[in-house]
Amino acid sequence: MGVVHDVWRVTKELLEATALPWPSEEREERLRTVDRLLQEREELLRELRPPYSEEEQRLAREIIAWNEEIERRLHRVGDEIRNDLRMAGAKRQANARYVHPYEQPLSFDGMFYDKRR
Structure with a gap:
């Protein structure tokens, strides 16, 4: 049962490591763990050779x-990370506008040019 059982074990660890929710404080450490498990599983998958028993x-x-x-879980985490990055960019931009209000280009929306003399 060797390699298939090892792949099963690593996949089970991966399932547990991706359990939701992922608090933002733990996210980086959990991503490292998931990455390590994915690499370990990839190496094991290269060693798989048929024929397989019923148990395998x-x-x-x-x-x-x-x-x-x-x-599915990793896609959700990726969506959360993209959302956090988008929110951080919006906060940074809003803060820059607040701190330096006159450095932003002026908006010319709504300006009316009268062509009559």
């Missing part, structure tokens, strides 16, 4: 189901 096929089906859940 059962474990493989479980791995596939877990992998879909892991992928």
Whole structure:
């Protein structure tokens, strides 16, 4: 059962590591853990060789189901990170406008030019 069982074990660890929610304070550490587990699993996947026993096929089906859940969770975390970056950029821009109100280019919206003499 060697390699398939090892892939199953690492995938289970990965499923637990991606459990939601991800507080922003823990995010960087958890991303490092997920990255390490993904690399470990990738190396194990390269070692897989058929034929597989019934038990190994059962474990493989479980791995596939877990992998879909892991992928959904990582997409959610990616969306949270993108949202946080967008919010940080908006805060930085608002702060810059507040601190230096006259350095921003003036808006010419609504200006009316009278062409009559």
